[in-house]
Structure formats: C-alpha cells, structure tokens
Amino acid sequence: MEYLERIDERDRIDGTPHMRRLRQITPEVGKFLALLAASAPSGEYIEIGTSAGYSTLWLAVACREVGRRITTFEVLEEKARIARETFSEADVWDVVELVVGDARQCLRNYDEISFCFLDAEKDHYIDCYNAVVPKLVTGGLLVADNAISHRSVLERFLDRALGDTSVDAVIVPIGRGELVCRKC
Ligand SMILES: C[S@@+](CC[C@H](N)C(=O)[O-])C[C@H]1O[C@@H](n2cnc3c(N)ncnc32)[C@H](O)[C@@H]1O
Numbered sequence: 001m002e003y004l005e006r007i008d009e010r011d012r013i014d015g016t017p018h019m020r021r022l023r024q025i026t027p028e029v030g031k032f033l034a035l036l037a038a039s040a041p042s043g044e045y046i047e048i049g050t051s052a053g054y055s056t057l058w059l060a061v062a063c064r065e066v067g068r069r070i071t072t073f074e075v076l077e078e079k080a081r082i083a084r085e086t087f088s089e090a091d092v093w094d095v096v097e098l099v100v101g102d103a104r105q106c107l108r109n110y111d112e113i114s115f116c117f118l119d120a121e122k123d124h125y126i127d128c129y130n131a132v133v134p135k136l137v138t139g140g141l142l143v144a145d146n147a148i149s150h151r152s153v154l155e156r157f158l159d160r161a162l163g164d165t166s167v168d169a170v171i172v173p174i175g176r177g178e179l180v181c182r183k184c
Contacts, residue, residue: 001027004054004086019076020073022052025119025145029175030058033117033143036180037070038060041139043114048103048128050074056096063095070096071110072123073103075120107131118144125157133167136183142167148177 004024011021025033037045037059045063050056050072059070074080080100087096099106103120104127113135120130125144133143147158148171158179161169166182 001030001054001057004052004057005073007052008054011103016089020078022054024051024054025058026175029145029178030055032172032174032178033163034058034062034065036115036141036143039114040115041137042068043112043137044110044111045070045115046103046107046110046132047072047117047119048124048132049117049119049121050083050098051079053083053090053096053098056083057086057090057092059115059117060090060092060095068095070115071099072096073099073101073106075100075102103128104131107135111135113139115163116140116142118142119146122146122150122153122157125154126160129157129161133164133181133183136153136167138183140183142179142181142183144179144181147171147179148173149161151177171179 006026008022045068058070063070083098087093114137116132161181167183169181172178172180
C-alpha cells in the first residue's frame, strides 16, 4: 500500500498524463471503505474502477475479516496488468477477482449486490448507479468517490442519488468526498 501511495503522490505532481495516473483514494478513505464493507449485509461485493488495486487492497482487508470476496472491474488492460502485480504481491487472490472490461456491460451478470465502491470515469457514474442500485440488497451500500472534488461535473449524478427515495444518501467530507447510499 505504501508503495502505491508513493507512486500516486508522484503522479499528481510530475505531469503524468491523466489516463496513466493511478488516481487513488486517500488512506483515510481506504479505512472508511474497509469499515463500511465489513459491516455490509451478505451478498456480492463489487468495485468499479480498479486502477493499480490500491482501494481493492483496503476492501480485501474487510473481505478477509468477514469471509467474503470482492470482484473489481477495470476497463484498461494496462491498469489491469498493474493490478494483477499488486494482488500477487499482496497475496490477496483468495478474496479478489479482477474482471477486465467496462463495468457498465459486465454488471448485467451480477445480482444481490451488498457493497459497491464506484470510482470510475465521472461520465459513467449515472449508468453505473442505475445498474447497481436496483440490484442492491436491503441495507446494501454504494459508495462513490469524488463527490466533493468533482461536485460540478457530477451534479446530475448527485441530484439523482440524493433525490432517490430507494436509498438514504449522504456526502461524507473525507478524502475527495464520499457519497454513501444505503438501500432502504
Ligand atoms: C480513479 S481510478 C480508480 C482508483 C482506485 N479505485 C483506487 O483508489 O486505487 C479509475 C479507474 O477506473 C477505470 N474505469 C473507468 N471507467 C470504467 C468502467 N466503466 N468500467 C471499469 N473500469 C473503469 C479507469 O481505467 C481507471 O483505472
């Protein structure tokens, strides 16, 4: 984790192009995600947007704790290659499955979702939300990153989630802002 934190920090200041950057969550958000995931009801755990697998490692910690597995989706083969290295190095393949592809298509095959972390391209958020929330079990959680840092770009998505009567939703001001939705 510390190795990936150093690369992400360097990416943010050395002009690495957007699509090559790791664009990770902060360690504090990692702890927050692990805490929420460990408290989620039983069902499928998914993550949309793996990058190098940093947030997945935090979720893997929770999965180990409660005896679950997480499926993480990454659309770029180059990022998936780095994530495979991360998961091998951290020895978490027993609790992690990596699916290479656009989650918007892959999600059709998943039901009874109890936890979802959404951290993909911002213009995919609404489609992912619409694909996941109807499949959330009661008490299931969807957490979306960048709810404060990208508030204006995500305005339509945030209006949709915060006005959705099928979930209780709140924006938590840690990291880049985490939208947390719990299925009623
Ligand atoms: C912000 S980074 C994820 C960072 C990661 N969650 C972390 O904190 O370590 C976003 C990643 O999502 C991937 N991505 C974007 N849209 C996607 C989609 N529709 N399905 C799967 N992966 C997607 C990008 O290629 C990129 O690697």
